[in-house]
Amino acid sequence: xPTADELINPRTTDLLASVMAxxxxxxxxxxxxxxxxxxxxxxxxxxxxxxxxVLADLPDAYPAFADVVRTALSRPDFxxxxxxxxxxxxxxxxxxxDVFEPGLELLAALTPRLTAETxxxxxxxxxxxxxxxxxxxxxxxxxxxxxxxxxxxTRPRLPWAPRLTALVTDPAPALPVLDALYQDPSEYVxxxxxxxxxxxxxxxxxTAVATAARWLARPAPTTPALVxxxxxxxxKAGRPDALALLGHDPAVRVRVVGPDVRTxxxxxxxxxxxxxxxxxxxxxGARLALDxxxxxxxxxxxxxxxxxxxxxxxxxxxxxxxxxxRHPFRQLTTRRYHPGVHRVRLQxxxxxxxxxxxxLDTPTGAALAGPDGTSPAPHxxxxxx
Numbered sequence: 001x002p003t004a005d006e007l008i009n010p011r012t013t014d015l016l017a018s019v020m021a022x023x024x025x026x027x028x029x030x031x032x033x034x035x036x037x038x039x040x041x042x043x044x045x046x047x048x049x050x051x052x053x054v055l056a057d058l059p060d061a062y063p064a065f066a067d068v069v070r071t072a073l074s075r076p077d078f079x080x081x082x083x084x085x086x087x088x089x090x091x092x093x094x095x096x097x098d099v100f101e102p103g104l105e106l107l108a109a110l111t112p113r114l115t116a117e118t119x120x121x122x123x124x125x126x127x128x129x130x131x132x133x134x135x136x137x138x139x140x141x142x143x144x145x146x147x148x149x150x151x152x153x154t155r156p157r158l159p160w161a162p163r164l165t166a167l168v169t170d171p172a173p174a175l176p177v178l179d180a181l182y183q184d185p186s187e188y189v190x191x192x193x194x195x196x197x198x199x200x201x202x203x204x205x206x207t208a209v210a211t212a213a214r215w216l217a218r219p220a221p222t223t224p225a226l227v228x229x230x231x232x233x234x235x236k237a238g239r240p241d242a243l244a245l246l247g248h249d250p251a252v253r254v255r256v257v258g259p260d261v262r263t264x265x266x267x268x269x270x271x272x273x274x275x276x277x278x279x280x281x282x283x284x285g286a287r288l289a290l291d292x293x294x295x296x297x298x299x300x301x302x303x304x305x306x307x308x309x310x311x312x313x314x315x316x317x318x319x320x321x322x323x324x325x326r327h328p329f330r331q332l333t334t335r336r337y338h339p340g341v342h343r344v345r346l347q348x349x350x351x352x353x354x355x356x357x358x359x360l361d362t363p364t365g366a367a368l369a370g371p372d373g374t375s376p377a378p379h380x381x382x383x384x385x
Contacts, residue, residue, distance in 0.1 A: 004041070004042055004043035004046055005038075007043065007081045007084075008038065008043065008046040008047065008050060008081055008084070008085070009035070009038060010035030010036065010038065011035075012035075012050075012081055012082055013031055013032075013034050013035040013038070013050055013053070014032070014035060015077065015082055016031055016050070016054075016078075016082045016085070016086070017031035017032045017057075019072050019075055019077060019078045019082065020054070020057060020058065020068065020072060022072075022075070023068045023069070023071035023072040023075070024067065024068045024071055025057045025058050025059075025068050028057045029056075029057065030052075030053035030054075030056035030057045031050070031053045031054065031057050033053075034049055034050055034052075034053040037049055038050075046085075047084060047085050047088055048085075048088070050085035051085040051086075051088040051089045051092065053085075054085055054086055054089040055089050055092060055093060058089070058093075061097070062093055062094060062097040062099045062102070062103075065093050066090075066102065066106055069086060069090065069106060069110070070106070070109070072086075073109060073110070073113070078113065079113045079114065080113065080114055081114065083110055083113045083114050084114055086110065087107060087110055087114075087116045087118070087119035088118070088119050090103055090106050090107055090110070090116075090119060091103065091107070091119040091120075091122045091123065092122075094106070094123075095122060095123065095126055100123065100126075100127070100130060100131075100134075101134055103123065104120065104123055104131065104134045104135075105134075107119050107120055107149075108138060108141070108146050108149060111145050111146060111149045112143060112145040112146070115145075115149070115152070116149060116153070117149055117152040117153040117155075117158065117161070118153075118158070118160075118161045120135070120149065120153035120154075121153060121158070121161060121162065121164060124153070124154065124164055124166075124167075125164065125165075125166075128166050128167075128173060129173070132154070132173055132174065132176075132177070135149075135150045135153065135154060135174075135177055136150070136176060136177055136180065138150040139177055139180035139181050140180070144184070144186035144188055144189050145188075147181060147184060147186065147189045148186070148188055148189045148192045150177050150180075150181065151177060151178060151181055151189065151192040151193050151196050152192045152195075152196070154167065154174040154177055154196065155192075155195065155196045155199045156168045156171060156174075156196075156199045156200065156203065157199040157202060158199075168203055169203075171199075171200045171203070171204055171207060172207070174196075175211060178193050178196055178197065178211070179215075181193050182215050182220075182223065182226060183220040183222070183223065187222075190222060190226050191229070193226060193230070194226045194227075194229035194230040195229075195230070196230075197211060197212065197226075197227075197230030197231070198229070198230050198231070198232060198233055201230070201231060201233050201234050201242075202233060205234055205239060205242070208230070208231065208234065208242075209231070209234070209239075209241050209242050209245060212227045212230060212231055212242075212245060213245055215227060216245070224246075227245070227246070228246060228312075231245070231246065232309065235248070235289050235291075235350065236291055236307035236309070236347075236350075237307075237350070238250065238347070238349075238350025238351060238352075239350065240350070243289065243349055243350050246287075246289070247287045248287055248288065248289045248349045248350075249286065249287075249349060250349050250350050250351060252280075252282065252286045252288065252348065252349050253280070253281045253282035253286075254278055254279060254280055254281060254282075254286065254288070254315075254348055255278070255279040255281050256276065256277070256278050256346050256348060256353040256354070257276065257277040257278075257279075258274065258275055258276030258277060258346060258354075258356070259274040259275065259276050259292070259325075259344050259345065259346055259354075259355075259356045260274060260275040260276065260356070261273075261274045261344065261356045261357070261358050262274060262275060262324070263358065264357075264358050264359065265358070265359050265361065266329055266358055266359070266360050266361070267329075267360075267361045267362075268329055268330075268331065268337060268360070268361070268362045268363060269329065269330065269331070270328075270329060271326040271327060271328050271329070272294075272326070272327040272329065272344065272358055273324065273325070273326050273327075274292075274324070274325055274327075274344055274356065275322065275323070275324045275325075276322065276323065276325075276346055277320060277321070277322040278290070278315070278320070278321050278322070278346075278348065279315075279318070279319070279320040279321075280315035280316065280317055280318060280319050280320075281318075282317060283317050284317060285314060285315065285316050285317065286314070286315050287312070287313075287314050288312065288313050288314070288315060288348055288349060289312055289348070289349050289350070290310040290311050290312065290313060290346070290347070290348055291307050291308060291309055291310050291346075291347040292307075292308050292310050292325065292327075292344060292345065292346055292347065293305050293306065293307050293308070293343075293344065293345050293346075293347055293352065294306050294308065294327065294342065294343070294344055295342055295343035295344070295345075295355070296335070296337065296338070296342060297337075297338045297339070297340040297341065297342055297360065298338060299336075299338055301340075303342070303343060307347065308327070310325065310346075327344075329360060337360060337362045338360075338362065339359075339360055339361055339362045340359065340360065341357050341358070341359055342357065342358055342359070342360050343355045343356065343357050343358075344356055344357075344358065
């Protein structure tokens, strides 16, 4: 993942100052001076620092402010991370001036340059019903970036953004947005819908399963794949109704041999390698959702499980399947590895099987803790997850 300095830095602010000056914010003095303030700041504070400089350089009145931003949109170099703090400035200025729908429409115009999903969320927190009326209109927009904005901005648990407490408590108000988009022709949009459904599943699994069942009752050819991705957390957790909806019997009869650990000692930066064998011992064909669980060693010596997707596979009665998996142990900003004995086990249709142990060796201080605000949200194409 890129660092904060790779995304928003003095070069970014110098370019943004030139763009805004040419668009009517001359002399863009605050923007020209804020690059020197960014050193050692995490990503979030870089965004707010540049946002405040944009607010200082652009007109106070919203119509004149918006005119400068729309003029900047005519320039091809006003794109990527130069737009991210501007999105935040649009939200700040529009809400301060009580300019609601025009502010959201300006964010829709900006979103094809990178993504404005985070900047929409202050509007949703300010007035959810009013915002959702505008967001629902975006579901019919000809630009797939704007249609995705409708789903992504309303995600209850959007990564690297404050949660939308109202939609965490009750996701129902945003469901019409997802209903309008689950058959979207763009995979980019459908991926966002699946991630939104997965967000819902964390707090309201019944709602997520019922929504998925409703979509499968009126599917497009792409709907089964969307639902599988949207219910992935429930499948990993062994939720019976989610498994059954996807054709996986939690009571399936299988024999699991393994995991057979081929690398009993693993260093950070290397791979855990393990093999396994699965046989369908039942009298009917079985659709198997195969996952594996790494039980990571914690600082206090305990173990914390993390489920990883392996594959989905159909086995005929008596059919046997074997494979080898390589699991990387890389330095991450989202996990701190601790040395010692770890465990790995197979999970079939949500049911855990026997475990095997291996030892992880981590150099002191080599792995990074996170997320701590220093790592930004990924680029919109990477965020399709």
